[in-house]
Structures are given as structure tokens and as C-alpha cells.
Amino acid sequence: MGYEITCPWRSRLPRLQVRTWIEPVVASTQVAASLYDTGLLLVVKASFGARNSSNHSTTLSPRGAEEDQQQKAISNFYIIYNLVVGLTPLLSAYGLGWLSDSYHRKISIAVSLLGFLLSRLGLLLKVLLDWPVEVLYWAAALNGLGGGFSAYWSGVMALGSLGSSEGHRSLRLIFIDLIMGFAGFCGSVASGYLFKKMAGHSRQGLLLTACSVSFASFALFYTILVLKVPKAVTKPSKELPSVDSVSGTVGTYRTLDPDQLDKQSAVGHLASSRKAKPQKTIIALLFVGAIMYDLAVVGTVDVMALFVLREPLSWNQVQVGYGMASGYTIFITSFLGVLVFSRYFQDTTMIMIGMVSFASGALLLAFVKETYMFYIARTVMLFALIPITTIRSAMSKLIKDSSYGKVFVILQLSLALTGVVTSTMYNKIYQLTMDKFVGTCFALSSVISFLAIVPIG
Numbered sequence: 001m002g003y004e005i006t007c008p009w010r011s012r013l014p015r016l017q018v019r020t021w022i023e024p025v026v027a028s029t030q031v032a033a034s035l036y037d038t039g040l041l042l043v044v045k046a047s048f049g050a051r052n053s054s055n056h057s058t059t060l061s062p063r064g065a066e067e068d069q070q071q072k073a074i075s076n077f078y079i080i081y082n083l084v085v086g087l088t089p090l091l092s093a094y095g096l097g098w099l100s101d102s103y104h105r106k107i108s109i110a111v112s113l114l115g116f117l118l119s120r121l122g123l124l125l126k127v128l129l130d131w132p133v134e135v136l137y138w139a140a141a142l143n144g145l146g147g148g149f150s151a152y153w154s155g156v157m158a159l160g161s162l163g164s165s166e167g168h169r170s171l172r173l174i175f176i177d178l179i180m181g182f183a184g185f186c187g188s189v190a191s192g193y194l195f196k197k198m199a200g201h202s203r204q205g206l207l208l209t210a211c212s213v214s215f216a217s218f219a220l221f222y223t224i225l226v227l228k229v230p231k232a233v234t235k236p237s238k239e240l241p242s243v244d245s246v247s248g249t250v251g252t253y254r255t256l257d258p259d260q261l262d263k264q265s266a267v268g269h270l271a272s273s274r275k276a277k278p279q280k281t282i283i284a285l286l287f288v289g290a291i292m293y294d295l296a297v298v299g300t301v302d303v304m305a306l307f308v309l310r311e312p313l314s315w316n317q318v319q320v321g322y323g324m325a326s327g328y329t330i331f332i333t334s335f336l337g338v339l340v341f342s343r344y345f346q347d348t349t350m351i352m353i354g355m356v357s358f359a360s361g362a363l364l365l366a367f368v369k370e371t372y373m374f375y376i377a378r379t380v381m382l383f384a385l386i387p388i389t390t391i392r393s394a395m396s397k398l399i400k401d402s403s404y405g406k407v408f409v410i411l412q413l414s415l416a417l418t419g420v421v422t423s424t425m426y427n428k429i430y431q432l433t434m435d436k437f438v439g440t441c442f443a444l445s446s447v448i449s450f451l452a453i454v455p456i457g
Contacts (some may be wrong), residue, residue, distance in 0.1 A: 020230035022159045025219050026176055027183040029152070031112065034187030034328070035194070036120055038321055039208045040136070041074075041305055042195050043123065045131040046204055048073040071310055071434065075427045078302065084137050086420030088144025090413060093151040093226015097409030100155055105162070105229040108147055108155035108405065113220040114224040115146020120216045135288035150416050154408035159403055161396045163230035170347070170393040174338040177389050187215075190329060192321025253417065279398050285455045290391045290411065291418050292452035293355055296445040298419045298425035300362050301327070303441040306430060311436075312369050319371070319419065326378045334385035341386075347394045351456050354386030359449035366439030366446070387452075388415075 048070050096108040122139025125131060157173060164172035194208040307314045308323050315323060334354070341350045361381030368374045392408065399407050426441050433440040 008454040017229040023179045028219040030180045031187040032212045034184040035212040038191035082423035084140040089148035089150045093147045097405040101405040108151040112152035114146035115143040117216040119143035150412035158404040176189040178335035181328045185328035188325035191430040192318035289456040294415045298422045300445040303440045333382035337383045351387045354383045358384035359446045363446040366442035
């Protein structure tokens, strides 16, 4: 008892719950992912390049035709690879989300990180033992059977939402994205140099893939041994008003703003049956907007990896690493955007700002001829991350915290399915149009992104 009196600071210690921070897991996982993404692209390019050179020695063909053949081979590889990555999580992700909600929040994160680690080991073994590139399909399947990114990211978002109040949730989730982006930026910048360390060697990319496996291992063991689940922030005891309870806000998301909710609390309570319908409608509209926007983003990112390898850019390994790193800068700029915009704008407005930012950048990307033009287009996309993160935040304000795992994993699976269809469609469009207008896919993404504003607005 005397100890309690002489140690008045003891009651403050529980606030410093460092072990509940998900950021170390996110950072190490994303470094591993960014190293893997660059390594996968360059290893696949080298594999198909070796095949083409052996064929070229027997049948002479123009250099341009050889490059087009290599581009089509890489594109076809990614079509199958993305199908495996996108479809296999359907077998396990929802079940992991249910288990996380029912038993322990770390289940979906830990199992998905195990699959993540196994897929990185697959690339390492391919490089080390010179296996055929097709073995990477099996590595991707192991990743998907562990829940893939759908189970992993829904688990991360659930933990992030649990440990934050509604008023600060958008900032909390975008801060997690910021950590992810900063880690991805560092990993991408280093990836080209790590790959070049073994350039010209029969085991090209060995150091890069070994580093990816190391970071993935750290993320898994940290999750199992160190990470603790934060306690849910207690919600106000008063029932929040229905989304349509304020005149002039039907069909919008203005009442998702916590400040607006406090101001509207005097309006009164409505019957639960009456308020359930508009909430479901809003969630459905958020789903539609997220899927349309994700379609545009995934299509652009998939084609961009191929676009930078051929003329007119024809990037080398280091330039590829820098190019991928430029994509991660939007995590930083989007965080700063939410930090500022959340003070003046509501969720709907922030989502639309992000969509316009990406759509404008994608349109510029369609006409890129020089490297500096590529970076200008990427700069215009500086708020491209805001929409999906803000949509997740908005959804979390409309559902119970006991349903976070299931709802987030359904959203993530919807985005994964969209990614599968998009990857196949865009890769085929790219193959058909790269000789006519190589920016066709980027222009299409711009149009779709602008259309995604309709269900949000």
C-alpha cells in the first residue's frame, strides 16, 4: 500500500503500451515486401531474358521484336501470378477474420505472415537453386492460403481501429499507412543496389531475397512473441444519431465526422430499424467507390512495372528501385494531407480529393516520354492513398468493434478479387496496345478513377 503512495507515476505507465503498437510489424513486413517486389520483377526479367537469348542464338530476330516478346512473357507471368495471389486467399481469409473476431485478434496477422514468409523463401530458393520461374506460382499459393494481404491488412486495420477513438481514427489509420510507405520507400531505394551486388553472377538477386526473408521472419516472430492486442477505446454511452437524422444530409457521409455527430446528438434517437437501412446503404456506396478506385489503382501499378522496362524509358535495376520508391512517397504526402484536410473537410471531401489527385496523375502518365515526366506524374498523385484509408475509417464508425475483422476482410477480399480481374484485363490491354499507344491503360485508369467519385459524392 505504501508503494502505491510513493509511486504516483505508476498509474501513468499503462498508457505507454509499446507492445500494442502494430507499427514494427507493418514496417518490417513492408520492407520485406518492397524488396520482394523489386526482386521478383528483376528475377523474372532475367529468367525470360536468358530464355530469349538462347532462342535468339538459333533464330535471329530484330531487337525490338525480342524486347516485345520478353514484355509479353513477363506480362503473361504476372497474369497467372496475380490470379494465384488474388484467388487463393478466398479459401482462408474470411475464416481467419472470423477466428480473429471470435478468439484472438492476432490470428489473422500471424497466419498470413507465415504464408508471407514462405513465399519469400520460395523466391530465395529459386535464386539459390536456379529453379524454373514457374515455382513462384506455388510460392504465391502458399502466401494466399495463409490469408494473403487480405487477412494481414484487415487484421492490422482492426488493431489500429481498436486502439483509437472515432475522432482520431482517420489519422491513426493513415499513420499506419505512413509507416508502411516510409518502410516501403527505404526498401525500394535499397533494392536496386542490393540486386546489383550480385549482378552478372549466376545467383543474381541472392542478397536481395535473403534480406527480404530476414525482415519477413522478424515480422512473424515479433507478432507471435511481442505484440499485444490493445484494449478497445470505450465509445460514448449515448447512441449516435442516424445518418439521415439531420436535414440535408441524406445520401452523404457528413455525419461520419465525429464533430458533426456531437453537434447532432441533440436531434434525438431514432428506431434501430429505421437507422439500419441508411447505414447499410452508405456502407454499400463506400464499397462501390472503393472497388472502382482500387480497379484504377491496381491496373496502373501492374502496367507501370512493365512500362518502365521498355522504351522510351528502358530503366536499369537502380532506376527501377527508385521508381518503386517514388510510389511509396504518396504514403507520406497522403498522411500530411489527412493531417491538414481533416481539420477543414469531411470524409467525403477528402476521399474525392484523393481520387482527383490519382486520376490527374494517371492521365499525365499516359503521355510520359522521359524519366522526369514520369516523376512529375507521380508527384501529381500525392494524395492517392487517402481514399481507401478514409473509406475504411468511415466504415469503422458505422459498425461494432466486434465486427471489424469480418467487415475489413470482406472489403479486402473484394479489393483482391477486383485486383485479379483488373490485372488480367490490364495486362491483356497492355499487350494489345503497347505498339500503338502504350499509355492506353493509364488513360483508362484516369477515367475509372473520376467515375469512382460518383458513388462517394
